[in-house]
Amino acid sequence: MKFGISVHEGPYTHQASDSAYFFCKAALEAGHEIFRVFFYHDGVNNGTNYATPPQDDRHIMNRWSELAKEHDLDLVVCVAAAQRRGIVDEGEQQRNGKEGKNIADGFRISGLGQLIEAGIEADRTIVFGD
Secondary structure, eight states, rough: EEEEEEEOOOOSSSTHHHHHHHHHHHHHHOEEEEEEEEOGGGGGGGSSSOOOOOOOSOOOOHHHHHHHHTOOOEEEEHHHHHHHHHHOOHHHHHHHTOOOOOOOOEEEEEETTTHHHHHHHEEEEEEOOO
């Protein structure tokens, strides 16, 4: 089965990101495909490389980056939600005159069309968070 995943909550404020991550990991291990993981609303905060959780805590952003690298996942951060929350890639850095970029490895910024495409291409789309 091919899944589209949408994560709507931040990494440390809600269980949604952990649940989505573990769902994706289990689905991939069971031989399913993840078409795309789309981060929306506060979920875009999963895509920052500036978070530094305590050493004895899980590093959710690194987990997503490692899973994407291992399975060639498409991790997409919503551009409008990212702009509101200060998540910047190289393109947004140049367009908006920002001093640096802070998007984590394996993530990219794009629009809601990527979420729509995931809904079309996937057999099932699952939303984690409100």
